[in-house]
Amino acid sequence: MLTLARRYLQFLFLILLAAAQVQAAAAPAPGVPPGGPKGSLVIIGGALRGENAAVWKRIVELAGGPGARIAVFGSASASPDVAGKNNVEVLNSYGADAFFVPVAVKLEGVDYRVAANDPVLAAAVRHADGAYFVGGNQARITEALRKKDGSSTRMLDALWAMYRNGGVIAGTSAGAAIMSDTMFYDASSVLSTLKRGVADGMELSPGLGFIGKDVFVDQHLLVRGRFGRMLPAMLAKGYKMGLGIDENTSMIIHGNRDVEVLGYKGALVIDLNGATFTPGDFNVSNAKLSYLDNGDRFNLSSGVFTPSREKLANKLDSAKPYYRGPLFFADILGNTTVVDLMHRLIDSDQTDAIGLTLGSPRDLQPELGFEFRFSRTKDSIGYMSAISDTYSVFNIRLDVLPILIRQPLYQYK
Secondary structure, eight states, X not given: OOOHHHHHHHHHHHHHHHHHHHHTTTSOOSOOOTTSOOOEEEEEOSOOOTTOHHHHHHHHHHTTSTTOEEEEEOTTSSSHXXXXXXXXXXXXXXXXXXXXXXXXXXXXXXXXXXXXXXXHHHHHHHTSSEEEEOSSOHHHHHHHHBOTTSOBOHHHHHHHHHHHTTOEEEEETHHHHTTSSEEEOSOXXXXXXXXXXXXXXXXXXXXXXXXXXXXXXEOSTTTTTTHHHHHHHXXXXXXXXXXXXXXXXXXXXXXXXXXXXXXXXXXXXEEOTTOBOOSSSOOEEEEEEEEEETTOEEETTTOOEEOOHHHHTOBOOTTSOSBOSOOEESOTTSTTHHHHHHHHHHTBSOSEEEEEEOOOTTSSSTXXXXXXXXXXXXTOEEEEOSSSSOEEEEEEEEEEEEEEOOSSOOOOO
């Protein structure tokens, strides 16, 4: 028998569905084939602040503007009702007409398996203008939206239909991880991932794939040095292109495959189309790394970078470098270190820079570390803002090699 709480939720969503159907009467029929028009993705690197108006307003704008119906999924959270309610309130404060979707593994009083296949709830999402996934544990999202055999629930089908009809799907942290076809699942530290590699069902598991099968996505990227773990994951799964987004920042993926960066920091583009590696300890040669700052764009189909308007007229001249002398960084996986290195290298009299990473002497394989060598090539381009001290850096070569650290470490005398 249905619980009282469930009866209330069904009654509430019947009302919401009726309103959504009136609003969507002129919209295209759901279930547009995969090759048809698609909506937009807003992929947020985590720690999105309520006062980050640029990102919140863009989500509402992409969903149709004031009054847009946005379905909020608290599925990733340990307290999905609280997280869902809070994010509904934030979206509504920016003009949306958001509502909470009670499909979550940790939601008390609701069987998520039943809710995920409820035709009333699914119809409400199908006829919405957008969806928003809160942060937490991405495995909870995929568990809630897929059946045990891996097939789609009604709710997941509804999300795809809404997206293919031009809706927006946004997500932060865990809600960003699900955007690619493969996501990190139970990953250890970045250095451990470099040392020990990745495997399906352990470090990696299937995501929801809204961005397509050809692009890998990761989040909390610059703050936690996670570009380092993207490399072995991409090589293991055959990805040629990776997008990593930092905290309080978003990547907007438009229908024409344009990537637009919006927010506090920026994003890294990892291009492995020309890269090679050899079996054994992790290594890679001739990867390309680019840093996109707020307002910059990159097209996934054409590979063309476009700096923001404030940088466009301020292309850096390699004959007039600002930084001089060797560039060396002892902890390349540190907070934003990789971006600091790329900024300096593109505006330097040096053609390369070196970053290292090594672990504790008490760690497994303490003698194993890695050298990251960044090089300027004829394809490397840099721009600097005419307003602030910010850079955009495109096409820096990256080579990574394992190195041996002599143990034990002795104090210099």
